[in-house]
Amino acid sequence: MKFTLQKKDEKTKARAGVLETGRGLIETPIFMPVGTQGTVKGVTQQNLNENIKAQIILANTYHIYLRPGLDVIGNAGGIHKFINWQKPMLTDSGGYQVFSLGDTRKITEEGVWFQSHIDGAKLFFSPENTMDTQRIIGADIMMAFDECTPYPCEYNYAEKSMHMTHRWLKRCINRFNETEPLYGVEQNLFPIVQGSTYKDLRMQSAEFIAEQNMNGNAIGGLSVGEPAEMMYEMTELVCGILPADKPRYLMGVGTPQNILECIALGIDMFDCVMPTRNARHGNIFTSKGTINIKNEKWKNDFSALDDVFTPQYSKAYVRHLIQCHEMLGAHIASKQNLSFYLWLVKEARKHIIEGDFEKWKESTLKIISAKL
Secondary structure, three states: OEEEEEEEOOOOOOEEEEEEEOOEEEEEOEEEEEEOOOOOOOOOHHHHHHHOOOOOEEEEHHHHHHOOOHHHHHHHOOHHHHHOOOOOEEEEOOHHHHHOOHHHEEEOOOOEEEEOOOOOOEEEEOHHHHHHHHHHHOOOEEEOOOOOOOOOOOHHHHHHHHHHHHHHHHHHHHHHHHOOOOOOOOOEEEOEEOOOOOHHHHHHHHHHHHHOOOOOEEEOOOOOOOOHHHHHHHHHHHHOOOOOOOOEEEOOOOOHHHHHHHHOOOOOEEEEOHHHHHHHOOEEEEOOEEEEOOOHHHOOOOOEEEOOOEEEEEHHHHHHHHHOOOHHHHHHHHHHHHHHHHHHHHHHHHHHHHOOHHHHHHHHHHHHOOEO
16 A cells, blocks of 8 residues: 655645555545445445445445355455455444444453344454454455544543553554455555543554554544534644654544545545435435425425436435435435535545645535535
């Protein structure tokens, strides 16, 4: 993996770069659609490739481990062949899902015992077996096993958790270095900065992660309920410590506004379930603002859902589909939202290169923040 910075914005900390992987180039800043169970909900791989213009997508280690299971993925020749996706993929470690299980899991130094949300089976994740699992899945970018602390979080717990995440990271790196990719394409391991919303912990963690000298770095444990300004403060702090010549990935973020603000702070990669999750509930991002398509005002509005991305379907028709719980409604809305997100980061990249990113960001924020 090679990361090349092409342009830095003069008025902000925004960057435009290119990430070279074994399965193709990724132009940054980039948004990565989330395919939790090996599918980005509501859209096909053809849609992702040809219409939405996704350059990299995610899969979730926890969910793939449970269903369809590693035997099936291994027999298929890896996740790319299983789902028929030729471009890069990233897998999270499963840590966030495991830790969100609450009372059904037990954290130890060795790893985490938890119960399957499907059948209640008792299972165990450790730094070592999450590396092995991601090797079998075949992701181009593998995430280290960490603990994502909740918000709010007591300082002592956040500190203890951070140090355990660091010890787990060392074990992840050791296992990663002891093993090889299974499908003839390189894989890369990204560590994750933790430390909740405490400046000193975030600084410690960022310095530790930077010292590991991996090919990219991630920031976790944000966008978990803390105020947006606090997320921005932690992000800016960490970006000032993580190496500038490596891609920076802010996990689980976020709204279009969050993405533009964090691009300005130096983030290169984003993911979030929001575009598809909101789509299924009728909350649609457009080039003129956000629409709640369920509102009565759209019932007889026969103008295009979006002149840029979805000119072929009217607001009235998409409202009808969503109201009737027709699958096509979720498909159209999901395709629209993802197209909008990928357009947004592509436009950000263009304006970073052209040198007017800050001016464009401020004017774009006013447009996309409008409630139609």
